[in-house]
Amino acid sequence: MLSRGxxxxxxxxxxxxxxxxxxxxxxxxxxxxxxxxWLDDFIQENNISVGWTEPDDY
Structure with a gap:
């Protein structure tokens, strides 16, 4: 399949x-x-920020 590129x-x-x-x-x-x-729970339990915002120090 992939050989046909x-x-x-x-x-x-x-x-x-x-x-x-x-x-x-x-x-x-x-x-x-x-x-x-599992990832959703882990992110919520560990208060992990998810997204594309840049830190203020840039």
Whole structure:
């Protein structure tokens, strides 16, 4: 699949590889849900700031 590089549109490759031109992200989300939940709890419990704001000393 990857050997065709960017010579073929990704949806065509997906159809050739899986037989479908739609990729459902739900299985990936379900798989990583426990990690996401753990990270959310860890961030909240440790009062970790999440985001892209720069420190004042820049």
């Amino acid at each position: 960017n010579t073929v549109p990704w949806k065509t490759l997906l159809k050739d590889f899986t037989g479908d031109d739609f990729a459902n992200p739900k299985p990936f989300r379900d798989f990583f849900k426990p990690l996401e939940d």
